[in-house]
Amino acid sequence: MISKALEELFAGSSFAEISLDSKNIYRRLEPPKDPKMGNYAFPLFEAAKILGKNPNEMNRQLTEIENRLARGEKEFSCLTFQAVGGFNNVLIDGVALAQETIHTILNAGNDYGSSKDGQRKNIVIDFSSPNIAKPFGVGHLRSTAIGGSLYRIFRKLGYTPVGINHLGDWGTQFGKMIVAYRRWGDDAALRTNAVRYLYDLYVRFHKEEETDPGLSEEARQAFKAMEDGDSETLALWQKFKDLSMAEFNKVYDMMGVHFDYQTGESFYNDKMEAVIERLMKAGLAEVSEGALVVDLSRFNLPACLLRKADGATLYATRDITGILYRWETFHFEKALYVVGSAQHDHFRQVFKVVELLEEAESLPPSEQISPRLFHVEFGWIKFQDEVMSTRLGNIIFLEEVFAKAIALAREKILEKNPDLKDIDRVARQIGIGAVIFADLSTRKEKDVNFDWSKVLNFEGETGPYLQYTHARLSSLLRHYGNMVKPDIDFRLLHHPEEERVIEFLYRFPMVVVEAASIYDPNVIGAYLLGLASAFNKVYQRKDASGRIDKILSDDEALTAARMALVSSVRTVINEGLSLLGIEAPEEM
RNA sequence: GCCCCCGUAGCUCAGAGGAUAGAGCAGAGGUUUCCUAAACCUUUGGCCGCAGGUUCAACUCCUGCCGGGGGUACCA
Incomplete structure (x- = not known):
């Protein structure tokens, strides 16, 4: 307007x-x-x-x-x-803007900023995708947090998101796990702390592999046995998978992350052959050095391997198959792969192969998949400037991070608000919110150095700061006790601090759109910090006499006007946090 | 070698052609007879990696260099 x-x-x-x-x-x-x-x-x-x-x-x-x-x-x-x-x-004019914005928010509630722009089109979001039998480390946090948030953002914009956890449940590393388990494994130890135990075995395998090269060959054979359908090997694989999933699901529950499909790499085992044939028919695949590859040298890319010399498939094969399968199943508007930047070239290769296939088969534009594929990449999480690696064994377990953050949140509550009811629940909300926000508060393509003191900081630009502001706003509404009404005198919201808040509120719908268009929830996080800070300045604004100009006062009209603003800010912070996958407690 | 990402305050990061480069943390000082101080205010701190170029205007775009990270055919 x-x-x-x-x-x-x-x-x-x-x-x-x-x-x-x-x-x-x-x-x-x-x-x-x-x-x-x-x-x-x-x-x-x-x-x-x-x-x-x-x-x-x-x-x-x-x-x-x-x-x-x-x-x-x-x-x-x-x-x-x-x-x-x-x-x-x-x-x-501040009055006109205030009226338009606050009316809209009070009417829409948490639907403020929602739209039907997506026309319920499918957006496939491939995220989290941890490897079975490996610990869920802080390295997996980024994909899970960013993907989970994009899921919510696209849903808000009227799309139908399809969340897929493309589990790493197939591949050569299972050969390694199986060999390690057969050599040194112990069923009782496995039952007590499965992922931790498998992790130790995995690290041990890599250590011993250096002095015993025969292990590598043995592992290769074990994986080949899996692909050939050897039932004893597969039973072991299934056991690792079940035990791992049970632990991953605990993390997803804590983060409030939901997947529509948990179809891992193994899901495509019986679908790859047809795809390989299709690629051969299109004249794209060729044998080179014993392996089946698609040559991409004219695009300045390494060749894409479809089949190893021993006949076993690779992850590129499974990803290409996955793309074609998902297209047939969902006819998606877009497919997002929320995967680290280390796989930049991999996705360029895979997307290019799909593009070449379309060209070779002369598909009409409406059937072309490659323009709809996006690699939403992000930087490494490092620790003390070292890349965390499962092989090196310097992983920090995400559960451990959550546990520490929750314990600290609990401590703070006992110190600041010991009478709070449901302390355990609120401590979880704050602890997990702090960890998620710390991760989302860096632009995604940057490497982030995992820093305990940063993750366990609840002051300044943090999740708890936003939650605290939300609790304050909620508290005001409780104290006010009356219904917040939109028919107020908007001229009473004339202080620069209030105008600034209104400008923020007005921008929220555009911020959501912006986050979706660059696939980065960080946009929303940064916005919320600005909004919360702007509101806190209203809250602690001093009048000419140096006293805090309180929101709740004897002046009914003034209080009603300010409470309309309070309610609007509360709604937007609540909804914004929810888009990031962070809960907003009423009290803390 | 080739390809991609990143170099901004002591630290962690915003800004992506426009007015004086912004936050938070850390450091210094202040604010509460309490609408939750997990907050707010004041203050210290900058050759925006370096060198050219394009432009009325460059932290922002282009080229080269330096530094860090990643990828580069049978791992994912």
Whole structure:
């Protein structure tokens, strides 16, 4: 609504002369550095240069026209234009903005920012995807947290997300596990702490492999036996898988993560042959050095291996098969692979093979899959500047991280709010929220150094800070006791601190869209920190006498107006946290 | 060698053509007769890796270099 008015104004002005249409202008609008200068600024330097005019002079003339147009027949306008140097600034009337925004939020509740843009189209999100028989380390946190959040974000935007946990439950490493277990394994030890025990075996295997190269060959044979359907080997594999899943599911429950399908790599075992044949028929596959490959050298990529010299398949084979299967099953609008950047080339290869297949089969555009495939990559989690590696054995278990964070949260509650009911539940919400937020608070492509002191910090830019702000807002609503109503006097929300909060609230729907478009929940996290901080400044704002200007006061109209704002902020923080997969306690 | 990502305050990170480069943590000082101080205010701290180029305007775009990380055919 406001943007439309802006477009009309600019288009109606002398900009027509230099063929800047309204859309063009709108794209160039930017928020001024100092919010006092207005809500939007339009830089005139470029236009002035084309016209050969002085930007300052031109700006003055333009502003005059704009303000006359804005006022029109009416006595006042909610838009005011100002010339500041070469920047044409627009001030939006705070009262109009407050009314529009708060009305919308109070009506919509947690649906504020939701849309039907997705038209229920399927978005396949492949995330988490841990390897069976390996510990769920903090390294898996990123994929799980980012993927889980994208799931919620796309659902909010009207898509039908399809969450798939592409478990690493097939491949050569199982040959290793099986050999290790047969040599050194003990069933009783396995039963007591399965993943930990398998992990120790795995580390031991790699250590002994260095001095005993025969182990590698033995492992290869064991995996081949699995692929050939050897029942005794498969029974062992199934046991590892069941025990691992039981532990992974504990983590998913804690994080509130949901999958629609837990179809791992083994799911594609009986589907790969047809795909390989299809690729051969298309003339893409060739034998090289005994292996079956798709040559990609003209794309400056290494060849994509479909089958090893011994006939066994590789993960690329399974991923290609997975893509084709998912396409047939879901006819997705997009398929996102939330996987670390170490697999950048792998996905380029796999996507390229799919693209080549489409070309070879001359599929119509509506049947083309490759433009819909996206690798949502993220950086490593390192520890003390070292890559964490299952093989090296320097993994930090995610459960351990959660346990420590929850214990600390509990400690803080006992110190600050010992009478709180349901302390265990709230401690879990805070502890897990802290860990998830710490992970989502870095732009995803950066490597992050796992730092206990950062994860276990509940102050500043953290999950608990947001939760605390939410608890404060909830507390205000409890104290207020009345229904929050939208028919308030919006002129009473006139302090700069309040206007700043309203601008944040107004932006929320755009922030959700932005997060979805770059596949990064961090956008929402950063936004929430800004909103919470803005609100806390309202909360602790001091009046002229140096006293805190309280939200709840004897002035009924003023209190009602402020509580409408409080309720709106609470709704947006609550919903924003929920999009990140973080719970928002009412009290803490 | 080739390809990809990252270099911004002591630390962790925002900013991705525009006005004086921002937060948090850590350091210094302050705010509570309590609407939850897990907060708020003040303050110290910057050749935005280096060098060129494009532009009215570059932390932002282009080229080269340096530093870190990753990938580079039978692991995932």
